[in-house]
Amino acid sequence: MTSGAVSTGPRRDPGRRRALLEAADRVIQKEGPEASMAAIAAEAGISKPILYRHFGDKSGLYQALAERHARKLIEGIQLEFSRSGSVRERTRSTIDTYLASISANLHLYRFLMHRASAEDTATHSAMSTMIREVSRELAEVIIAEGRLEDRTRAYVWGHAVVGMVQTAGDWWLDHAGEVPREAVVDGLVDLILGGLPAASGGRVLELFQEPRTQR
Template identity: 85%
Template sequence: MTTTASRPGPGSRRDPGRRRALLEAADRVIQREGPEASMAAIAAEAGISKPILYRHFGDKSGLYQALAERHTRKLIKGIRDEFSRGDPIRDRTRSTIDTYLATVSKNLNLYRFLMHRASAEDTATHSAMSTMIRDVSRELAEVMVAEGELPDRTRAYVWGHAIVGMVQTAGDWWLDHVDEVPRETVVDGLVDLVLGGLPAAASGARSADEPG
């Protein structure tokens, strides 16, 4: 008997080139129309009907998740590449934050579509985006532990999640003021906050390990 787990998922037998072309059509519409881009507009851009669009991805949720995976993979790679370089910690922190802000501002409508509309409409997409944020936080914490910036693993994880949350929230604010506030100003402020607080966090970790 064939079980559900053994059956291929929606669209799994379809041409990957066609799937990629549909995602590119979705990208164009979202970049042009913003977070309110409709599935009908995406289907029209691709030259197909909305039911056929859904058939390729299973449903609207499947399309949202495919778009999230497509773009978060690129974003995470850029962040990872910058923070994994052998440069001094200040240079890496600066380039990593700058890479993040530059990427989301260049793809503003896609970012808002994925982080706000799709995540609000679809719990699976919200979960995927939350997982991406946690993964970046965890990687940052592991780097800080490995490099001795924060030898206490628990504090490193707290700090890693705090940094990522701070950068994301500050970035969201900046995206609403992008014509008024230079990106460099935001990067400078965030770097000062991160590197100004890191020594205190490390000192607190060492004090906690010392006998009373």
């Protein structure tokens, strides 16, 4: 490329990019899943073509939003489950953190999980990758702390638990005015910690019996 050439790809100004994503967040939080690119551009004080120029296209903006918020959610979940204490305490705080996060960012969650994922394959892939990452980490915890040598079963459990919590969370968002968050958390914890040891074929796993020692 010569010195006088102009790049046609997305611009790489981190500060400006962050400001545009924050503008998108504000619009989505106000307008929900139906938030338009025109409204986001107006909130940022720019035109739609300039908005697209920063992200390549609409898909680029969706992916940037998905990565930004998936990372925050994963970090929050990792923090809770890495704390010391019994597995019940950590499981409870992790599920509670997840439900609190999606309810506090309801419009954004529905935008990314339903609207953007439905119309953009790359965004769907980004959100699916986030879910798989959490599932994989849970499986590794089951193996490391529960001493379950059957890696296949651990990964089946990890994905099943994460899928169950996600689906229960979606249901709860539609009934949050009727069902306390604590009831959903307690129900999921009881099901997870009661069901997995039984599924182990009668073996008593340390994961479900002993408090985690501080490392």
